[in-house]
Amino acid sequence: MGAAPRGPRRPQAAGVEPVEFCRVPGALLRQLRSVAGPGFADELARHWQAHLDDAESIVVSLGSGTAEQRLARLLLKLTSADGGIRCVPLPRAELGALLGVSTETASRLMARFRRSGLIDGTRSRLRCDADRLRRAARGIDGSQSRPAHPLI
Numbered sequence: 001m002g003a004a005p006r007g008p009r010r011p012q013a014a015g016v017e018p019v020e021f022c023r024v025p026g027a028l029l030r031q032l033r034s035v036a037g038p039g040f041a042d043e044l045a046r047h048w049q050a051h052l053d054d055a056e057s058i059v060v061s062l063g064s065g066t067a068e069q070r071l072a073r074l075l076l077k078l079t080s081a082d083g084g085i086r087c088v089p090l091p092r093a094e095l096g097a098l099l100g101v102s103t104e105t106a107s108r109l110m111a112r113f114r115r116s117g118l119i120d121g122t123r124s125r126l127r128c129d130a131d132r133l134r135r136a137a138r139g140i141d142g143s144q145s146r147p148a149h150p151l152i
Contacts, residue, residue, distance in 0.1 A: 029041050029044070029045075032044075058074075058077055061073045061074075061077070062074060062098060062099060062100070065137075065139065066139065067099055067100075067101050067105060067109055068109060068112075068136060068139075069136065069137055069138070069139050070099045070100070071095075071099055071106075071109050071110075071113065072113075072118070072133045072134075072136035072137035073137045074095075074098060074099065075113075075118075075119065075126075075128055075133055076128075076130065076133050076134065076137060079128045079130055079133070092106045092107045092110070093106075095110070117129060117132070118132050118133055118136060
């Protein structure tokens with residue numbers, strides 16, 4: 001894998017919450033490459049590309065399936081290894097926008113996930129049943145090969 005292409009890049013990101021970003025001029029990267037060697041700059045480019053790829057995979061995963069499947073996929077992306085949400089849960093309006101549903105539908109989905117035990121906790125700190133969320137994200141209940149209601 002090579003370094004990022006040369007030339008100006010168009011910004012293509014929108015933050016739903018306050019964000020920080022790092023912009024490094026191409027000239028500085030070329031200088032770092034000449035001083036630290038090509039390995040450093042190439043590794044930096046690979047690191048950034050991995051994060052961009054991860055962000056793109058989130059967008060792609062939210063572009064198909066039922067609203068329940070998309071919500072399950074989003075929650076899995078936000079879930080840490082111990083089952084807790086890594087970040088402050090999104091407001092319902094933003095959640096709806098990400099999932100391509102209305103705010104009311106996003107609220108109903110979260111309530112349904114809560115009632116079914118897929119999530120619990122408070123608005124500021126959710127806990128997820130990651131195994132059940134994975135089954136819901138696939139649209140199967142895990143014990144059958146045929147599609148089932150994702151919340152069963």
